[in-house]
Amino acid sequence: MSRPRPVRRWRSLSKPQRTEFYVRWSLYAVALAQPVVTLGLVAGSIGHRGVVGWELAAGVTGTLAASVLNGLLIRVGLPAYLGRRPQPYRWVVLAGAVSVATSVAVLLLGPPLESDSSFSTTVGMVTMTFWIATAAVALPIREAAVAAVAGMALVAAPLLWSGAEPGFVAGMAVGCLIGASLAAGTARGSAWTAKVVWELDEARDTQARLAVAEERLRFSRDLHDVLGRNLATIALKSELAVQLARRQRPEAVDQMTEVQRIAQDSQREVREVVRGYRTVELHTELIGAASVLRAANVDCRTELAGADTLPAEAQSVLGWVVREAATNVLRHSEAANCLFRLRVSGGTAVLEVENDGVPAVPAPRTEGAGSGLRGLGERLAAHGGGLSTAGSGSGRFRLTAELPIGARESVA
Incomplete structure (x- = not known):
């Protein structure tokens, strides 16, 4: 009706x-x-x-x-x-x-x-x-x-x-x-x-934009620290190798070998930066999400059962679910209450995020809308899990993430 x-x-x-x-x-x-x-x-x-x-x-x-x-x-x-x-x-x-x-x-x-x-x-x-x-x-x-x-x-x-x-x-x-x-x-x-x-x-909108800008600044600073010196060194040694090669000096081979080594080291360091940037911790994300939501006058509760038994990789994946769900509550809802519920049973971790702030008339979707949830679904699918959403006529919205944890070493 x-x-x-x-x-x-x-x-x-x-x-x-x-x-x-x-x-x-x-x-x-x-x-x-x-x-x-x-x-x-x-x-x-x-x-x-x-x-x-x-x-x-x-x-x-x-x-x-x-x-x-x-x-x-x-x-x-x-x-x-x-x-x-x-x-x-x-x-x-x-x-x-x-x-x-x-x-x-x-x-x-x-x-x-x-x-x-x-x-x-x-x-x-x-x-x-x-x-x-x-x-x-x-x-x-x-x-x-x-x-x-x-x-x-x-x-x-x-x-x-x-x-x-x-x-x-x-x-x-x-x-x-x-x-x-x-x-x-x-x-x-x-x-x-x-x-x-x-x-x-x-x-609140300004705070969200500043948080995104701060994260971008941190990421760009890390990349600059990693690549700035190495790229400058590669440029100098490549120029030196060119000069030596024009003079037909055998030292040019040594310089290019050094350039190759520095490039490989740079590639490894960039991977470490990206891995550190993309890795999150479940408990840290839950504490941060609860703090931000409460600052926005959203009553946030957490129900965690078996979180300490999850392996590090599973905690990282579910941490991203918490981060994206909290962002959606802040940006796309008028919630007054939000619940994070985690259950671990039968080798599967189930994380549910439920809030009561779904508007009766959804806002028009723009190009690229929903990419965050699509990215979460792809991340969960890569680990054998899945993501589902459900709404109700009473204005409640529930996001459910299922992730098989397997027989991996747990993190206390």
Whole structure:
């Protein structure tokens, strides 16, 4: 039975994408709550003494317009906070102008503020609070604070000009700024969470790239140490042999014999370097894989039975399985748990690697994708073993490597 499309869509997202999706729609819900609050105030104020129809109409109309603009401001403001686009100053000004106009209209069209102004003051403060909280996501913190103070000043100036008591206006403005600061801190904290998750994901990718670059550097350094001096010696002795041969000196044969010996030694040393580079140890790889996975917030467990009885060659082959499996978990899954299980019975070692991070919609395969698993299969086949993979509808993935160990000397 196939899952509903929204469920498949959700499972296909990475952890940073899910976090951003949740934060974005949480902020949208806050913007949609603004007209709901206003309509509730309107319902409670119908027939109330002193509340006029023009005041109710201005409150409902202005709040709906401000809510739509705040939602659009969140749409462009969150990417700006995440560094994907410039700050949307025009949207901030437009949403702020509508919010200020709505607040001023409601406060001036209603009864005198000192008499019966609960509806007017509440709608005005709610409208400004929602806009300030939204602007805090779209703008840097200092600019958002300046915008909040400027917006409240634009609301207070017409009220003072109309003859309202300065103390009442100042108290309303300060109370609104305090409430708006709390709302702005909550909204900005949610956006900060999404930004941190993206930065952690980028840091993990960078760490993987640095690990690959470090390994390449180590390998190139080993090759340079082995071949650099020998190749320079071969070049010099070959040049000397050429000069001696042109003079028909018998020493040219001795020089070429020396070149041949150095070339054979270089070939042997390169083989040793490659053998050392390609040989891994099972316990070392398990410790390294567990450390890297736990650093990526993946709960890693190991169940080893008979690992110490494996011969060195079998440990090396299974160590490569551990390394490739851990790399795949980091690069191609969103796993929260990973298990390495080893069993040795009947002359066969079975290594299983299971995780729960398979996305519902697999990423498109690119050229060369899956070469790591193909290489493991070829390596196991060369030793009489095999590699198999299995997935499940619950998002779990299992990689199984079987390797006959034979009657070889074990390593304790």
